Amino acid sequence: MASNAAVPFWRAAGMTYITYSNLCANLVRQCLKEPYRSEALTREKVHFSASKWVDGKPEKPTIRSDTGEE
C-alpha cells in the first residue's frame, strides 16, 4: 500500500519515530555550550531493567543503562 511513497531513511533503517526524535534531541543537546551542556546531558540518562515473559516464565532481565552513561 505504501510501496509507492518513499519511506524515510530512518524508518527504512528500522528505527521508530521515537528513536529518531531522541537522536535529533541528543544532537541538539550536544550543540550547547558549557555549563548548559552538562546540565542537559544529565537529563538524558536512561536506566531500567526489562524482563520479557514467555508462557508465564520470566527470562533473564536485561538492564538498559545507556545514552549518557556509555
Added chain:
Amino acid sequence: MAMAALRREGRRFAAPLISNNPINPFRSSFAPAEEQALLGVRSISTQIVRNRMRSVKNIQKITKAMKMVAASKLRAIQTRAENSRGLWQPFTALLGDTPSVDVKKNVIVTITSDKGLCGGINSTSVKISRGLRKLNSGPDQESKYVILGEKAKAQLVRDSKKHIELIITELQKNPLNYTQVSVLADDILKNVEYDALRIVFNKFQSVVSFLPTTATVLSPEVVEREAESGGKLGELDSYEIEGGETKSEVLQNLTEFQFSCVMFNAVLENACSEQGARMSAMDSSSRNAGDMLDRLTLAYNRTRQASITTELIEIISGASALQG
C-alpha cells in the same frame, strides 16, 4: 516459675509489637502486668513498657522524617508533571481518547512504584488493570500486561502469570526524564504487538487525592479503521499534514509519538501520586504512633503508681505487724 512467667510476658509483648492494632492487644496484656506487680515482680513490667515506648518514639521520628522527604520530592516533581500535561493534550484533541474502542489485541500497561509504604495506590492500579482485562475478554479478544514497577509485579505474578508480556523495574534510579521513558516506550512498541494500549496510572489531582486513570492509545491501523467510521478521527482528513507522504505513515509517526508522550505524563503523574500517598500514609502512621505513645504513657504511670502503692502497703503492713 518466675522465669516462665517472665518469658510468657516477653512473648505476649512481642506479638503486639508486630501487629498493627494497638488497642485490643494492649488491654489483654496489661492485666498480667498488674498481676505481676501484685506478685512482686514489678521492675520488669515497667521496663517492658519503657522499651516499648522507646521503640514507638523511634518509629514516630522515622515516619515523620519519611513524610518530610516525600514532601520535598513531591514539590520537585509536581511542577514537571503539571507541565507535561501539555504534551498529550494536543494529541487527545487530534486523535481522541476512546476507551470504549473494540479491538482484538489489548495491551494493558500498569504503572506502579518500586518502593512500598505508599498507601493503597498500587493496589487500586492493579485492581483496575484486572478489571480492564475482564472487560476486554471477548471471544477473540486477548489482553496482555506490561508491568512497570515492583509492586504490580508482586501482585500480578500471583494470578496472571500467563498474561504477562514484559516487566520493567528500577525505573526511578535516575530522576525521571523524557529520554528514559521514550526508550521504554520504544522497547514496548518493538516487543509487543497491540491494537490498543491502555495505560493505567494514578493521576495527581492534589496532595490528598489521586485518581486512577486509563489512557488509551490506538495503533495506526485501528486509527485508520476508526477514522473511516466517522467521529473525531474522521476529521483527520481535513487537516493538512506536512512531513509525510502517505496518511498511514503520518499516522504511524503520530501514534508512536503519542504513546511516548502519554507514557511520560503517566509516569510523572504516578510518581507524584506515589509521593503524595506516601506523605499521607507516613503522616497517619506518625499520628497513630503518637496516640500509642499517649496510651503507653498512661499505662506506664499506672503501673509505676501501682508498684509504689504496693511497696507502701508492704512497708506499712510490715511496720504494723512489728508493732502489733
